[in-house]
Amino acid sequence: MCGIVAAAAQRDVAPLLIVGLKALEYRGYDSSGVAVLDHGVIQRVRAKGKVREMEALYLANPFPGGTGIAHTRWATHGVPNEANAHPHIAGRVAIVHNGIIENYVSLRAELQARGHVFTSDTDTEVMAALIDQRISQGMKLREAVLATVRELEGAYAIAVISRDEPGRVVGARRGAPLLVGIGIGENFLGSDAQALIQVTNKMLYLDEDDVVEITRDSVQVFGLDGHPVERAVHESELSSDAVERGEYRHYMQKEIFEQPRAVADTLEARIGPHGVLPNIFGIDSDALLQATRGLHIIACGTSYHAGLVAKYWIEEYARLPVSVEVASEYRYRDAVVPADTLFVAISQSGETADTLAAMRESRRRGYLGTLVICNSPESSLVREADLKLMTRAGPEIGVASTKAFTTQLAGLALLTLELARRNGLDPQRYATLCAELQHLPRAIESALKLEPAIIELAGEFIHHQHALFLGRGAQYPVALEGSLKLKEISYIHAEAYPAGELKHGPLALVDEHMPVVAVAPNGPLLDKLKSNLQEVRARGGRLIVFADGAAGMDDMAKHGAMLRVESGGSFIAPAVFTVPLQLLAYHVAVLRGTDVDQPRNLAKSVTVE
CATH class of the missing domain: 3.40.50.10490 (Glucose-6-phosphate isomerase like protein; domain 1)
Structure with a gap:
């Protein structure tokens, strides 16, 4: 945990993702990061501490791209540092994750036995490696995510991008919240409506074990069996003014x-x-x-x-x-x-x-x-x-x-x-x-x-x-x-x-x-x-x-x-x-x-x- 924002849009999304992360700062966190896909390359910036510290690194070397994921982390596995901060990358895949994967130790051991080298102490990186492995076997991103989450024990909300599928973000949830923000020519994922209210007030709330695929023009939701399911769209009553501090110090x-x-x-x-x-x-x-x-x-x-x-x-x-x-x-x-x-x-x-x-x-x-x-x-x-x-x-x-x-x-x-x-x-x-x-x-x-x-x-x-x-x-x-x-x-x-x-x-x-x-x-x-x-x-x-x-x-x-x-x-x-x-x-x-x-x-x- 703690906060997820993701986007598939016609415009550069890194600034939007950073604004979304700032709206989630109230949730508490120890590090943050952003990853953006552009022309088959995933670029990433991460930092321990406040979002503003990560943002300064991004502004010093900004990168374009209309597909991206971002995260504020509250440490569960591994100390707060840059290496353990999200997003995590394995091969062609980048992922952000809220929750705890209870069987990650055995999954990690299996991956290490097959030669995978881990760069963090997190349970999240295990998911990235499993998804990447399945893509290398010929699966599409959504298929790889579905196959992976079926193996997982514990709680998760995830957003995943692959350098092989620009313009596409796949999300999934079990035991942790994840919702879709529906825009015009752009769509979003977030762990909280407050992360998305700056860009849209139309929200689709995912149910347990839903998997969602967004592009800038479409939103599709699937059950754990891979079959499409319908989820209602709601207009949020939350306003951006409601989360401003106004005249108060805190x-x-x-x-x-x-x-x-x-x-x-x-x-x-x-x-x-x-x-x-x-x-x-x-x-x-x-x-x-x-x-x-x-x-x-x-x-x-x-x-x-x-x-x-x-x-x-x-x-x-x-x-x-x-x-x-x-x-x-x-x-x-x-x-x-x-x-x-x-x-x-x-x-x-x-x-x-x-x-x-x-x-x-x-x-x-x-x-x-x-x-x-x-x-x-x-x-x-x-x-x-x-x-x-x-x-x-x-x-x-x-x-x-x-x-x-x-x-x-x-x-x-x-x-x-x-x-x-x-x-x-x-x-x-x-x-x-x-x-x-x-x-x-x-x-x-x-x-x-x-x-x-x-x-x-x-x-x-x-x-x-x-x-x-x-x-x-x-x-x-x-x-x-x-x-x-x-x-x-x-x-x-x-x-x-x-x-x-x-x-x-x-x-x-x-x-x-x-x-x-x-x-x-x-x-x-x-x-x-x-x-x-x-x-x-x-x-x-x-x-x-x-x-x-x-x-x-x-x-x-x-x-x-x-x-x-x-x-x-x-x-x-x-x-x-x-x-x-x-x-x-x-x-x-x-x-x-x-x-x-x-x-x-x-x-x-x-x-x-």
Whole structure:
């Protein structure tokens, strides 16, 4: 992984490919490269580091050509360097690849036994060598790609060119996204619509095991058996303006401040004066939701934290049992599935490898059905689910998720209310919760006004190397999310605990050098949390408390700082209290001088296991 762009056009494509790669920089990567075919010669430029470094090498010695492939790489096999950067060339073939080929070691050994000399440590070069070998045996490029992918185990999205077939690019996908951009006298491949939106808004999304062949005048899709198949063309609603940073210093800051609008968009036409509107999860949702007697929520990273919040909500208000699990763990254990359990997958991209594989595995395990909460309407997860709710967050460029998280919470709150209504929640209580949820965009807007105070607070944070985050009840997952944001972008080691666990170990870490961040909205657990914070004070810990004005909290500021957050109600408080923690992580990272939008070692969409 991480990003693919390819083109067959009447014009020189290298500049277009480089623009496409720049649109994919948000995904995280460590090297990049471009290969272009012209008059039977493949010319290539690769570089470790940012796209701009590769672009400078290209501009110093530009090359023409209307057929090309390009890639940003996030290292899986082999260290980040020029030799391991894509595209890879073997004989007459050049290839770019997202994913992991699990049987590459045995394939590589077979090729070496036949005399092939490898120039990289990657699994990708194995595919190039196999395709080239088959072309030398008389196959056309498409036939050679088909024969090769049938041998592969693992996940891949690839784009391949051959010096013997100018004007032609062949792509294939399994377990990693790949789409076609359809232009006028030119066609494109990309791993993400954002890579292509500068040249076309007409997109064709490939299904699992599809192989596609593009020229400047045609697009043909084939199944793994080599027979042609039909795939629908969609007009993308994404605009190039949506991925511009505007007045903000970083995409992450822009996306934090987009949350009131993004959450409002998620709720629009889904909740009204009398509650959640019908069929918002799909026209077939009524029977499935009515039959649901439990939920199993599967997700990764930030989406997993959203699922943990939903567990508190659904069990309290809908009185249904909920289990929440990290997708990578779920896949490899034999989970017990109670009767009438709904499988719920949460993903920003809809292509997260572990989550997608978990949902496919769920088909075998006898769930009632599948529901996906996602931000990408044409993603694999969404296409394969029984029910779905799109979060409408819009493009999220910063690797550290912000508006995707709060819109996921908004979507999960809608699910909670729908299940609660069906399971006998008191109508007055239901109406109160619906009113709270409709107030959420305004409550987030109010929380954003804390930015000046948080900037001042961030100045105290930058000299620390460790931090603890505490919360109770539904605020514990918020503490988890706050600690994740801080470690992701500032590189400060941070951990989160339910506050009641302090005395069971973490209290040993507390001293004057350990900031302790507490999420403390008013509620039935607040007095318990106050006692936990007194334990921190007694050991000289530096307290940073986010509270909503409950009695007795002002005293906490004597040993640290307290910022007032207007929660808008206990139901929506987890989403509201997330916002100041995002701002804290952001401004600490800015002061520490880290790469906020593209933190080291991380990728936006994790499409490999």
